Amino acid sequence: MKLLAIFGGTFDPVHLGHLSVAWEAAELLDAEVRLLPAGMPPHRDAPVASAAQRVAILRVALRGQSRLTLDTRELDRAGPSFTIDTLHELRAEQGERPLVLLIGADAFANLATWHRWRELFQAAHIGVLSRPGACVALPDELEREVAGRRVADTASLRALPSGKVIELAVTPLEISATRIRELLAAGRDPRYLLPGGLFDDPGLLAPYRH
Numbered sequence: 553m554k555l556l557a558i559f560g561g562t563f564d565p566v567h568l569g570h571l572s573v574a575w576e577a578a579e580l581l582d583a584e585v586r587l588l589p590a591g592m593p594p595h596r597d598a599p600v601a602s603a604a605q606r607v608a609i610l611r612v613a614l615r616g617q618s619r620l621t622l623d624t625r626e627l628d629r630a631g632p633s634f635t636i637d638t639l640h641e642l643r644a645e646q647g648e649r650p651l652v653l654l655i656g657a658d659a660f661a662n663l664a665t666w667h668r669w670r671e672l673f674q675a676a677h678i679g680v681l682s683r684p685g686a687c688v689a690l691p692d693e694l695e696r697e698v699a700g701r702r703v704a705d706t707a708s709l710r711a712l713p714s715g716k717v718i719e720l721a722v723t724p725l726e727i728s729a730t731r732i733r734e735l736l737a738a739g740r741d742p743r744y745l746l747p748g749g750l751f752d753d754p755g756l757l758a759p760y761r762h
């Protein structure tokens with residue numbers, strides 16, 4: 553069965569750093585990758601743009617291809633967007649289909665701070681997006697949970713609905729939404745850090761202009 557992977561973020565706004573790693577993960581896993589904008593991200597301040605504005609940007613950013621799709625369920629839920637709740641909803645919809653939670657290597661190192669974090673391993677596989685050759689040390693309690701779950705090939709993910717951890721070597725781009733918001737607020741046009749289509753409609757990036 554085709555893998556279903558999810559990639560969550562504040563996406564305030566989505567940029568080419570997000571899209572390129574999501575695309576590479578989709579190719580490496582031969583998966584559909586759903587981008588899930590967080591309604592109320594659990595570990596940070598509220599986004600600058602509204603949910604509707606971030607979705608409008610995502611829709612334009614995802615135009616013209618079908619591997620990366622948009623899932624807005626976290627925006628429709630009240631309260632913090634806990635990933636475990638999202639995975640339980642997806643499991644109820646998808647049955648035994650293998651699910652892969654995509655997480656950047658730095659965020660993965662902090663996984664033990666997430667809500668009901670141990671349950672994440674029962675709910676999905678985890679795909680850790682890493683710089684080729686990089687090695688991020690994990691805190692002991694996380695390492696103990698991950699040891700024994702690591703696999704190197706995607707066939708192992710296809711064989712089970714959840715429970716494995718795979719490292720996915722992707723090409724990181726030094727782009728952050730924080731920097732993009734700074735540039736837009738300063739009246740600049742970070743044209744080659746964002747999907748080009750966003751500049752065709754000046755209203756899309758207006759929430760970040762001052």
Ligand SMILES: Nc1ncnc2c1ncn2[C@@H]1O[C@H](COP(=O)(O)OP(=O)(O)OP(=O)(O)O)[C@@H](O)[C@H]1O
Pocket residue numbers: 560561562563564568569570573655656659724725726727728729730731
């Ligand atoms: N340039 C990038 N390359 C690869 N992954 C990224 C990049 N920027 C962010 N990510 C990852 O994408 C996910 C969503 O990121 P998020 O929406 O917080 O973007 P951000 O650019 O880090 O935003 P901000 O600067 O506002 O914190 C996170 O898992 C984050 O680690």
Ligand SMILES: O=C(O)c1ccc[n+]([C@@H]2O[C@H](COP(=O)([O-])O)[C@@H](O)[C@H]2O)c1
Pocket residue numbers: 559560561562563588590593594595596633634635636659665666667
């Ligand atoms: O579930 C949690 O406790 C949890 C804690 C921190 C982050 N997350 C999710 O991780 C994704 C990336 O978060 P962020 O803050 O880097 O945009 C986003 O989908 C968040 O909902 C989830």
